[in-house]
Amino acid sequence: MMNLPGLNLATPVADAPPIAVVEKHEHNLRIYTEYRFEVSFARTLTIKLLEGTAEYFGTELAPTQTYSFSGTKGAIFTWHGCRLEVSGEAESEYVAEETGMVAYANAHLALEGLRDRGGLEGGPRVLVVGPENAGKTSLCKILTAYAVKVGRQPMMVNLDPRQGMLSVPGSLSTAAFSSILDVEEGWGSSPISGPSPIPVKMPLVYHYGLANPEEGKVFKPLVTRMALAVISRLEEEPLSKSVGFVIDTPGSISAGKGGVYDNIEHIVSEFSINVVFVLGSERLYSDLSRKYQNRPTDEAVNVVRLDKSGGCVDRDEAYMKQFRQAQIRAYFFGSDKENGLAPHSQTSDFGDLNIFRIAEDSSNAYGHDEDDMYSRPSGIYEKTIPTLSIQNSLLAVTTASPADRQEVIRDASVRGYVYVSDVDETKKKVRLLLPQPGQTPANAMILGSFPEDVPGLVS
Known part of the structure; x- marks a missing residue:
């Protein structure tokens, strides 16, 4: 599931936000200062290093290369001074002299x-x-x-x-x-x-x-x-x-x-x-x-x-939810808008899926004593039949067999993720979005309560 996906499903195109015409402007940063910015998911901020040297969380920026940022809060620091060209619409931007x-x-x-x-x-x-x-x-x-x-x-x-x-x-x-x-x-x-x-x-x-x-x-x-x-x-x-x-x-x-x-x-x-x-x-x-x-x-x-950096800002739950959904969308459709991925959509029978839901009482699965932590693994997962409740959810495809003990499934590494785009309880069919074409994985799949459902991933 780590290969490049198939080419039979186009990336859904969301309604583009209105384009704001913003003139380019420059920031001249003195030594030991940083340019801090916040940009929403609906906007794009581009930054180009014109002179000097600068880095973004430790990674040096290449001279004259244009970098695009969306849905992020970042900081560009310079040790020796630099000149940046910035264009786009930021929710907040300023140059800070006190950094960590x-x-x-x-x-x-x-x-x-x-x-x-x-x-x-x-x-x-x-x-x-x-x-x-x-x-x-x-x-x-x-x-x-x-x-x-x-x-x-x-x-x-x-x-x-x-x-x-x-x-x-x-x-x-x-x-x-x-x-x-x-x-x-x-x-x-x-x-x-x-x-x-x-x-x-x-x-x-x-x-x-x-x-x-x-x-x-x-x-x-x-x-x-x-x-x-x-x-x-x-x-x-x-x-x-x-x-x-x-x-x-x-x-x-x-x-x-x-x-x-x-x-x-x-x-x-x-x-x-x-x-x-x-x-x-x-x-x-x-x-x-x-x-x-x-x-x-x-x-x-x-x-x-x-010390905590002065550039750290609180990220509310609405922002973090958007951030998680953007990561999930990039997993299936890629982050390169010009060379996006095209995941594979296929329909599977209920019986083809081996889904294990994290048990609601898993907090008590091992008892309350440290010495008893691994002694009672029976409450980790519950085998579940697909229902409408799993629609728009992610399933983690593990390397474990569905016949393995529950602690083996818990400790198994993940081969990849599939997305449940539709559930038909009458026909007992599930429509899945996979990173690549192929048979429905027979491995044990884990359904957790996090991340939350991602509606509209497939239009």
């Missing part, structure tokens, strides 16, 4: 020092934590981009189901980065994303299917499974082992309950984390520093506080 880039660059240099001294033990294993909208993902991009820039091959791990990385929202993913990040597309492209000037990445994906890691007991087992995969990969690839990895996390796990951060502690333990960057929360920094301050040298965890 110097601190983030120092964090990168500190990690480089650890990599040079790591030897056979490997590079730093970095965890980034903090509340929502603190700039965690931006910091992860910067650290990854800087490592690639100096010839490293870092691994990036996304444990935030609300933000897809080389996959759709609702998933947890990891990938090794040996080429630069894509300025316009963020983390870059996977094989199903369509044409790209940047080499594609091959992510390993697990499906979580819930919005909040605090909702149930599925998150911890998947973290354990991801940690096993990442550490095994590092042992097989010396280039990645010497560099280590960076982990992005959801803000919800940083809220804590009475100073206890159960999911953070689980990630630290499973991944053998030795560096924790805390963004935007002095309380979290204080709690974690106190917890890890007296550990043995070979198990030391260095907790470092970094």
Whole structure:
């Protein structure tokens, strides 16, 4: 399901918003300043570097190349000064003189020092934590981009189901980065994303299917499974082992309950984390520093506080929903408007689908005791027959057989996703949208409650 899709279904064309005629204007940025902007999903902002040097979350802009942005909030920073040409309509734009880039660059240099001294033990294993909208993902991009820039091959791990990385929202993913990040597309492209000037990445994906890691007991087992995969990969690839990895996390796990951060502690333990960057929360920094301050040298965890960037803004749920739907649309139809993808539509019988819905009581699937976490896996999923309730939903096609035990299905990686565009309960037929033509996958498919339904993906 990772091949390029078929050519028998055209990309749906939404009504184009009225074109606003906006004259080009320029911004002259002094050293250590950044141009911050917000642009809606209905508009496009284009930016061109005319003079000097500049970077977008750690990735350098090519001179005179035009970059297009839509539905994003970004910042272009310059170390030596630059001149930008901007055209389009932004909801907000300004030049900021106070940024966190110097601190983030120092964090990168500190990690480089650890990599040079790591030897056979490997590079730093970095965890980034903090509340929502603190700039965690931006910091992860910067650290990854800087490592690639100096010839490293870092691994990036996304444990935030609300933000897809080389996959759709609702998933947890990891990938090794040996080429630069894509300025316009963020983390870059996977094989199903369509044409790209940047080499594609091959992510390993697990499906979580819930919005909040605090909702149930599925998150911890998947973290354990991801940690096993990442550490095994590092042992097989010396280039990645010497560099280590960076982990992005959801803000919800940083809220804590009475100073206890159960999911953070689980990630630290499973991944053998030795560096924790805390963004935007002095309380979290204080709690974690106190917890890890007296550990043995070979198990030391260095907790470092970094200031939240002034460019971080709250992203309301309406924006995040649009953002998720844009990611899902790009998964099936590509992000390149001129060279879009054309997924395959086909009709399947109810009996051809092996759908497992995340059980509503999955939060109690493993009991309440840590020692009992893996002892009662029977409540993870419920086998479900297609109904109208699954229309407009995504199904994660796993590598597991429907006859496998439920914990095997839970821990199975994802081959790809299919979209349920129509359900006919009378004829017991389901119309599916697949990235490529072929037989209906016989593998176990997971239906979660997140991401939410995406109506109108296929018109």
